[in-house]
Amino acid sequence: MSEAIDVASLSKTFGGQAALSDVSFSVPEGAFACLVGPSGCGKTTLLRILAGLETPSSGQVLLNGSDATRLNPASRSIGVVFQSYALFPNLTAAQNIAFGLHGKDWPRSNKQARVDEVLALVGLSGLAKRKPVQLSGGQQQRVALARALAPRPRFLLLDEPLSALDPHVRGALRAELKDIQRRTGVTTVMVTHDQEEALALADLVVVLRAGRLEQAGSPRHLLEQPATPFVADFVANMNIIEARAESGERISIGATVIAGVVHGLAPGAALSVAAAQGNTRLTDAALPAACPARVRAVEFAGRQLRVIARLEAGGTLIRAHAPLGSPVASGDVIGVAFDPQSLRVYAGAP
Amino acid sequence: MNAEKFIQRLCLVLVTLYFGVSLAGPLTALVVSSLQSGDDGSAANLAGRLTDPRLVRAAGNSLWVGALTSAITTALALFYAYGLTRARLPLKGIFAAAGQIPLLAPSLLSALALVYLFGVQGLLRPWMGEASIMGWQGIVIANVIATFPHALLVLRTALSASDGRLYEAGELMGRSGRSMFLAVTLPGVRHGLVSAALIVFMLTIADIGAPKVVGGSFDVLALEIYEQVLGQQDFAMGAAVALAMLAPTALAMGIERWAASRQSAALSARSTPLVLKPHLARDTAMLTGCSIIAAGLVGVIAVCQFASVAAFWPYDVSFTTKHYDFNRFDGGGWQALGNSVQLAVFTAIGGALLVFANAYLLEKTKPHRVVRGALSGFSLLSAAVPGLSLGLAYVFFFNNPANLLNGLYGTMAILVLATITHFYTVAHLSATSALKALDPEFETAAAAMGRPFWMVAARVSFPISTPALIETALYFFVNAMTTVSVVVFLYGPHTKLASVAVLNMDDAGDVAPAAAMGMMIFYINLAVRIAGETVLTRVRASTTRGKVS
Numbered sequence: 001m002s003e004a005i006d007v008a009s010l011s012k013t014f015g016g017q018a019a020l021s022d023v024s025f026s027v028p029e030g031a032f033a034c035l036v037g038p039s040g041c042g043k044t045t046l047l048r049i050l051a052g053l054e055t056p057s058s059g060q061v062l063l064n065g066s067d068a069t070r071l072n073p074a075s076r077s078i079g080v081v082f083q084s085y086a087l088f089p090n091l092t093a094a095q096n097i098a099f100g101l102h103g104k105d106w107p108r109s110n111k112q113a114r115v116d117e118v119l120a121l122v123g124l125s126g127l128a129k130r131k132p133v134q135l136s137g138g139q140q141q142r143v144a145l146a147r148a149l150a151p152r153p154r155f156l157l158l159d160e161p162l163s164a165l166d167p168h169v170r171g172a173l174r175a176e177l178k179d180i181q182r183r184t185g186v187t188t189v190m191v192t193h194d195q196e197e198a199l200a201l202a203d204l205v206v207v208l209r210a211g212r213l214e215q216a217g218s219p220r221h222l223l224e225q226p227a228t229p230f231v232a233d234f235v236a237n238m239n240i241i242e243a244r245a246e247s248g249e250r251i252s253i254g255a256t257v258i259a260g261v262v263h264g265l266a267p268g269a270a271l272s273v274a275a276a277q278g279n280t281r282l283t284d285a286a287l288p289a290a291c292p293a294r295v296r297a298v299e300f301a302g303r304q305l306r307v308i309a310r311l312e313a314g315g316t317l318i319r320a321h322a323p324l325g326s327p328v329a330s331g332d333v334i335g336v337a338f339d340p341q342s343l344r345v346y347a348g349a350p
Numbered sequence: 351m352n353a354e355k356f357i358q359r360l361c362l363v364l365v366t367l368y369f370g371v372s373l374a375g376p377l378t379a380l381v382v383s384s385l386q387s388g389d390d391g392s393a394a395n396l397a398g399r400l401t402d403p404r405l406v407r408a409a410g411n412s413l414w415v416g417a418l419t420s421a422i423t424t425a426l427a428l429f430y431a432y433g434l435t436r437a438r439l440p441l442k443g444i445f446a447a448a449g450q451i452p453l454l455a456p457s458l459l460s461a462l463a464l465v466y467l468f469g470v471q472g473l474l475r476p477w478m479g480e481a482s483i484m485g486w487q488g489i490v491i492a493n494v495i496a497t498f499p500h501a502l503l504v505l506r507t508a509l510s511a512s513d514g515r516l517y518e519a520g521e522l523m524g525r526s527g528r529s530m531f532l533a534v535t536l537p538g539v540r541h542g543l544v545s546a547a548l549i550v551f552m553l554t555i556a557d558i559g560a561p562k563v564v565g566g567s568f569d570v571l572a573l574e575i576y577e578q579v580l581g582q583q584d585f586a587m588g589a590a591v592a593l594a595m596l597a598p599t600a601l602a603m604g605i606e607r608w609a610a611s612r613q614s615a616a617l618s619a620r621s622t623p624l625v626l627k628p629h630l631a632r633d634t635a636m637l638t639g640c641s642i643i644a645a646g647l648v649g650v651i652a653v654c655q656f657a658s659v660a661a662f663w664p665y666d667v668s669f670t671t672k673h674y675d676f677n678r679f680d681g682g683g684w685q686a687l688g689n690s691v692q693l694a695v696f697t698a699i700g701g702a703l704l705v706f707a708n709a710y711l712l713e714k715t716k717p718h719r720v721v722r723g724a725l726s727g728f729s730l731l732s733a734a735v736p737g738l739s740l741g742l743a744y745v746f747f748f749n750n751p752a753n754l755l756n757g758l759y760g761t762m763a764i765l766v767l768a769t770i771t772h773f774y775t776v777a778h779l780s781a782t783s784a785l786k787a788l789d790p791e792f793e794t795a796a797a798a799m800g801r802p803f804w805m806v807a808a809r810v811s812f813p814i815s816t817p818a819l820i821e822t823a824l825y826f827f828v829n830a831m832t833t834v835s836v837v838v839f840l841y842g843p844h845t846k847l848a849s850v851a852v853l854n855m856d857d858a859g860d861v862a863p864a865a866a867m868g869m870m871i872f873y874i875n876l877a878v879r880i881a882g883e884t885v886l887t888r889v890r891a892s893t894t895r896g897k898v899s
């Protein structure tokens with residue numbers, strides 16, 4: 001029943017300051033997991049604990065079912081790609097890659113072949129003799145990846161591997177990373193603060209916020225059933241609106257009452273409502289089920305317009321789409337309406 | 351415990367042992383001796399000695415010349431370092447070399463030059479009226495010249511660690527050069543400034559050369575120790591004064607640590623090198639100022655060179671080499687010069703390796719907090735101990751039959767140990783900053799690949815740091831050749847040293863031979879420095895190709 005990686009009730013404090021609190025999740029064999037969350041939420045710390053570079057204050061890390069919490073990095077069969085790449089500047093690409101190939105598994109004769117093999121895998125066959133400064137950012141990134149993969153680790157850990165690259169290179173490398181991961185079948189944990197990147201790459205997305213686990217699940221699961229307003233906002237890009245429970249299946253946003261929302265809370269209780277942007281329609285402000293809002297900005301977003309408006313009740317900023325050519329302009333007062341059935345309701349104010 | 355942890359601990363134990371023998375032990379012996387000897391052996395005894403009016407006056411004098419020299423030298427060195435790093439100075443190589451000249455000669459030489467120029471029979475005496483060089487003013491001028499390169503070294507390093515992006519950002523925000531200087535440059539070198547001022551202060555109050563040659567009747571602590579120990583053989587009093595000298599230095603150290611703790615990293619991995627644009631006013635001012643300073647530094651050496659080959663300065667300037675016939679004079683003769691070279695070679699090699707090993711252990715292997723605190727404390731403590739105090743502490747510690755290391759007393763080994771320890775801190779600071787400039791993830795990356803820290807040290811960190819390693823070795827070499835204060839109580843009949851010979855020959859009235867010996871030290875150091883620079887150029891060319899910019 002054990003998975004490739006099991007993280008159980010992991011906590012880590014730095015001098016009294018909690019960086020991780022009671023985090024648990026599992027990553028199946030061969031899966032691509034992404035740790036996602038805003039900067040400073042503990043992603044790197046968690047990754048370093050998985051790598052054995054940091055010991056947790058409490059909790060356990062199981063690798064393939066056996067306790068690895070206090071195992072040193074060398075015995076974990078991991079490859080790590082660091083945010084700074086940490087390529088050795090005085091060694092060539094090939095020497096950097098060969099640095100991790102040592103011990104009885106890697107006699108001299110196999111080493112060279114393996115270096116060539118991983119260089120080919122990352123598409124850098126001709127550049128073996130280059131030093132890091134003679135490589136572009138994207139190429140350095142590939143060398144770092146090749147270096148991590150060379151010893152055939154069972155686990156690949158990446159810390160924001162794409163964040164230092166320009167978007168153009170990033171997109172290409174992202175696809176390539178996914179492809180290499182699929183071909184090698186290595187169980188992968190990647191840290192990113194970019195939810196779009198996580199959704200694009202991962203089989204499993206683990207959302208952290210201030211050192212706590214918010215939700216772990218497939219991208220689809222997170223998009224369709226975000227467990228918390230934070231996940232709904234950060235991962236699914238939904239609008240989060242402050243509301244109040246009313247009797248029956250009704251809620252109110254400011255003076256606007258919306259019927260047909262199942263919530264199960266006592267009337268008067270504060271709640272948060274998450275509405276997907278696709279489920280946030282712009283209408284006439286005079287309609288009874290519409291919340292009045294003032295348009296702050298209108299942007300082009302692909303083949304439609306993105307409208308950013310401030311709800312008059314509570315002042316929350318919401319984003320919605322409108323067809324190209326809609327007569328909406330900054331400063332207009334409009335109505336915002338939702339499909340009650342698709343709203344997600346969470347107890348407590350946002 | 352795995353092999354890596356074991357090796358790491360072993361290294362830490364060895365370094366700790368080294369500091370125990372080289373610093374903690376001797377200092378303890380110094381304290382104990384200052385309390386014990388004499389008639390009854392009590393703290394009251396020490397207090398009585400320390401309040402001796404003569405001593406109090408000498409202490410005040412030391413503080414005065416130390417502080418004044420420190421302020422002047424630091425300001426001049428900052429100016430000069432700024433010219434070297436932040437202005438488009440022509441012939442930068444020459445200026446950089448000129449700035450180091452006093453480092454290559456014993457500090458006594460600058461005092462001798464003052465005598466030759468402004469002394470009773472000085473060349474410029476007729477123009478001086480009633481003014482005299484003898485006294486605090488002579489000590490300050492001699493020490494400003496002698497300590498200038500030490501301050502320059504620290505400040506130049508601090509100023510080179512500049513992040514071009516900050517200046518570009520400032521320029522884009524329309525900030526003037528002056529406001530960028532105040533907002534970015536100065537804060538960036540604050541720690542360097544404090545360190546430089548501190549080092550100059552220490553060197554000055556520990557110096558016996560200048561006070562002896564141009565001090566006249568102006569009494570300072572260093573001279574007081576020297577006289578008590580070598581003149582009156584009152585070791586207890588010497589120990590008491592040596593302790594008294596530690597007080598201001600300990601205070602200075604405290605300030606230095608405070609400044610260091612407020613210093614944030616000057617360079618990040620993404621820093622870009624600073625590109626200097628021409629700036630007429632700045633470049634002209636810098637060129638003028640740096641030329642004057644450089645001329646002064648070169649002038650000192652030139653005067654000593656002329657005087658040492660003059661038959662009878664300044665009356666008969668016909669050429670002679672008789673003052674270089676050292677074996678005719680007291681002081682150790684040519685053998686002393688050989689001993690000095692030997693000392694310098696051992697100090698350079700041993701010191702550079704030790705400093706880097708220790709700095710590496712501290713920076714990269716994350717030892718336990720207590721160990722780390724102790725080792726970095728010791729690394730910095732040596733700068734807080736004036737050379738004379740350290741030398742005297744060694745006498746008490748090693749010249750004790752109960753000490754297992756008693757056999758070292760009077761040998762070359764004790765001289766090497768004392769010299770490395772005395773010059774440890776500056777070397778440690780520059781080794782630390784060289785290692786700090788490396789990506790901290792190197793070791794982590796290696797650990798993740800199952801490679802021990804020493805693999806990274808051997809294949810990456812040390813090779814990249816080779817230039818800094820060579821620099822450190824050169825620093826130890828030239829200082830070992832020139833130091834007087836730390837070795838003056840420690841040399842034996844078979845280990846007489848050239849730098850001490852300069853002092854003794856001058857003392858005996860053989861001024862020209864003293865200058866000649868000083869010049870020999872200078873030329874040896876110059877040759878080593880040039881050889882070192884040649885190697886450095888080669889090494890840099892091969893390492894910078896692979897260096898992260």
Ligand SMILES: Nc1ncnc2c1ncn2[C@@H]1O[C@H](COP(=O)(O)OP(=O)(O)O)[C@@H](O)[C@H]1O
Pocket residue numbers: 014018019037038039040041042043044045046
């Ligand atoms: N070695 C450390 N010492 C002290 N605090 C740390 C250390 N590493 C991380 N932290 C703190 O732990 C928190 C999480 O950091 P990190 O894991 O780097 O976040 P992320 O990678 O998500 O941006 C931050 O508040 C950070 O300041």
Ligand SMILES: [Mg+2]
Pocket residue numbers: 043044045
């Ligand atoms: Mg991080």
